[in-house]
Structures are given as C-alpha cells and as structure tokens.
Amino acid sequence: MAGAFDNVKIARKVTRPTALDYINHIFDGFTEFHGDRLFGDDKAVVGGIAWLEHRAVTVLGIQKGKTMEENIKRNFGSPNPEGYRKALRLMKQAEKFGRPIINFINTSGAYPGVGAEERGQGEAIARNLLEMAELKVPSISIIIGEGGSGGALAMAVTDRVWMLENSIYAILSPEGFASILWKDASRAKEAADVMKLTANDLLKLGVVEKVIKEARGGCQNDFGFTANLLKSKLVIEIDTLCAMPIEKLLEERYARFRAFGEFSE
C-alpha cells in the first residue's frame, strides 16, 4: 500500500497544474484584478471575475510557479498579508454584486518573512476567517495541491471544501511536524501517515465534502480529465448553493465549522 508521503510528493510536483491552469480551463472570460488597496499586489494570490458557464462568479487562487523565474515572482505560492487582503477585498466585492466565490488553494503556507510579520500576517489571516464566515454569497474552495495550515484556511472558510485526490491539507508540513514532535525532520514519512493529511483521510474526518479523481500518478498526467470532472461538479454544486436561502446557507456554514473537535464532557 502506498503511504501518505506519496501524496505529499505528488502534491508538491512542480509539474502539477496550478490555480491559473484550472481557472483558465474551467471558466470563460477570466479578468484578473490586482491589489489590496492598502499596500500592494501580491502575485502569490490571483483573483478576478469570470463566467462559470452562464453564471457570473468571482474566482481566486493561490498561485505557484512552474519555473524558477515564475516561482520567484509568485513567491513559491506563499502569500504575504496583502495577498489575503486582496482575496478578502475581492470576496467582499463578490458579496456586493451577489456573485458566488470559487477559491483554488495551493500553498505550502503563509510566508514567514519579516515584512509579512510587520504588516500583520496573523491579522490578515484572522480577518479572513471572521469575514468569510459571514459572507452572504455561496462559496466553494478546492485544494488542488498543498493546503498548508492557516495560509490555506484563510481562503477555505467556505460552504464546501473539496480536494483533488492527491492533494494534501494539514496543520504543518510533515517535515515540520516531525521536527516539532519528534525533534527529527527525517521522520517526515512517518509523520505524513499519522497526520491524516490525504484527501481520503480528510473526507472521512468530514474536513472536506468531496474528493476529485486524478489520473494515475497525478493530474499532470491527464489534466483535462480532472479539470473537466471538477468543472461539471462545480456547475452542479454552485447551482445547488445558489438556490438556497442565504440565511440557511449561513446557518449551515456556521454549523459546518462549529462541528469540528473531539472531546468528552
């Protein structure tokens, strides 16, 4: 049986399709918008408006690069606070104009830099968690590669959270987990097995609602298959969510996150 670390390796492949690959394939007429109106434009986060078939939507993604040059521009898909603030600005805009929101998530985590700390990385993530819980439009997030901790959650407080079959979602990288808990980063493989970070484990835990199939060895081997499958499911689910009364949608979103936790009393 393949271990969870095989998923980690596939999720991190540089050839793995990125947020913009899905955005350009699934939606028509994507127009990208820039900037958080406060500090700058974080290229690790992309966002804008587009058509999902005949429905106007707001689309966001955390964007990794495929080449070194592109990765430097995208900061390897690790957003700074202005990235999360741009995402929030565009989500509030979606709320104003009644557009559903679709987020593609692929990050090893929020960027741990000096500037990020100075500009309030913690506050930026926290603000998104609070605001997204109350957005009066339907939302779906899809983890397409790495779902790295708070940096991923900051765009995943949505009505539905889905994962691609080989993507991962965790509190920390398995290397970091092993080095914190066992003081030994080389035990990452073992950590990956314990952490329940695979799509199927997280489906069982109820952290995600749906797992999207990938071709053998990962979706880079047949991008069209996964992207088309995802599109068909998105069209149906967005229709379903848009048909729900907004009060019920908000109630269910609250209940979705309220339910997490295991304890006795």
Place this chain on the structure above:
Amino acid sequence: MPKFKFPDVDTLKSRMSELKQAAQKDKKPEEEAIPSTSIKCPSCENVFDKKELGMLKICPKCARYFRLNSKERIRLVADEGSFEELDSTLNAKNPLNFPDYEEKIAKMQEKTGLKDAVVTGVCTIGGEKAVLGVMDSGFMMASMGSVVGEKLTRAFEYATENKLPIIIFACSGGARMQEGIVSLMQMAKVSAAAAKHSKAGLLYITVLTDPTTGGVTASFAMLGDIIVSEPKALIGFAGRRVVEGTIKQKLPDEFQTAEFQLEHGFVDIIVTREEMPIKLRDILRIHSGRKDGAR
C-alpha cells in the same frame, strides 16, 4: 458640565493594596509548605527568592514580567469571588490516534490541576460583568486543540446569548500538533463564533500576553474590537526561528514584541499588569455607557 475625573487613582490604589494584602496572606501557608526557592531572572540575571515576585509576578529588580497561570491571572483581574467557571469538565480526546497523546494530557492535567489550556467563565471587573477566557501557557504551551477551541467558542456563544462583553487573555505556542487538522479547524470555529458576537454589536477585548503566536494570533487573538497587550509580550504569527531561517540572519530583539506590534498598528494599547483591571473596567464602562458603573 460633567466633572472630569481622571485618572482614577484612588480606586487603583485601593485595588493595589487589596492585591498586596492578598499576596501577603498567601505567603504564610507557602512558607510552611515549600521551602523558599531562589530563581534567576532571565532578563537581569538577578537571583532572588521566588516569593519576592509577589502576586503580579514581576522581577523586583528589572520589572520583567514572569508568566502568570490562569488562576493567578483570574485572581488579578476579576473582582474577588466573582468568577464562575463555565464548561469546566471538557476533556481532550485523540482525533488522530496520535501515539501517547492521552498519556501526555493526563500528565499535564496532574501537573497543572487543569483539564486543558484555557479556563472560561463569567466575572465582574470593577463591578462590570463580562465573560472571561484565560489561556494557560503551563498546559502544553497553551496550544489550541479541540477543548480550547470548544470552550472559547462556547464562551463567545454564551456572551452573545447573554448580551455580554467578552475578554480573552491570549497566550499560545500555536496549534495543538497532536490534533493535526482538527486543531487547524478550531481557528475557523472560534473566529466564526467571534463574528456572531461582533454582529450582535457586542464588545470583544483581547489581551495579548507572552507568548501569543501561530494559529491563535492568526485567529481570535487578532480579532478584538480592542487589542490590549502586556508590555514586552512576544506576539507574532511565524516563529522567530522560522523567520530567521527565511531571511538567513538574526532578528533584532524588539522583533515581534508588544511594542513592535503597537508601532506597526496591530495593538491598540499596552497596559501594565498593575493597571490592567482598572483599564479593563474603564473600557467596559465606556461601552456600557454607565460612567459611574453598574447599578
């Protein structure tokens, strides 16, 4: 014209003498029970008897703040005898079946006398009623697992239902690693409860204490209407060593301190330990609109 009354020195003084008396009272049984222990201040390296720290737990020489546990914090902030604990029986489980997690919890419970890393309840502060949550760094570095997330969520829900302000004394090393993704989800859960409380027009004050980091910083700690901090507390998202690893150089001492956060606009006000109850009472009063207090 209303008379301007500022600052409230008398109340502060009487409160302080109360605290000092309480500290004196506490000394006696301690003296009998445990022999005096000398400790060394990590800041000024002064060696002194632990009892000299007093109830405020401040180094007598350099005024460095030592960490308060939840019990000490509640005694310092809440009016005497006013604190009524909520949800005191919640106990951690092991959602990932992480090896030895139950044993670790049991050991920490025995060592600290706490069930987990937060104590929540209702109290009055200078007569003003509020929900109070106090995290305890003595319990697994106040990392946030299911119990911490659930108790804080319930505290917010209680405050919303009863139309009360809520004050949370934050401190945390971050996520409870042993609970993995379930720990991460607590960030969203507590923040959503904070959102409902906020939407009801109610006041939320966070007090950041040493250290407030990781997932707690990136959720409810940074969501207060008013964000207070103790002086010199470490406050940040990424760990200092992680950031140093990113930039491949040493960071200055003041990086991620309360003063740094104030300078960068993420803390409203730094309040000393002595002034904390009075300042909180004053903030609560101005939000209740009753200048001279309740009743």
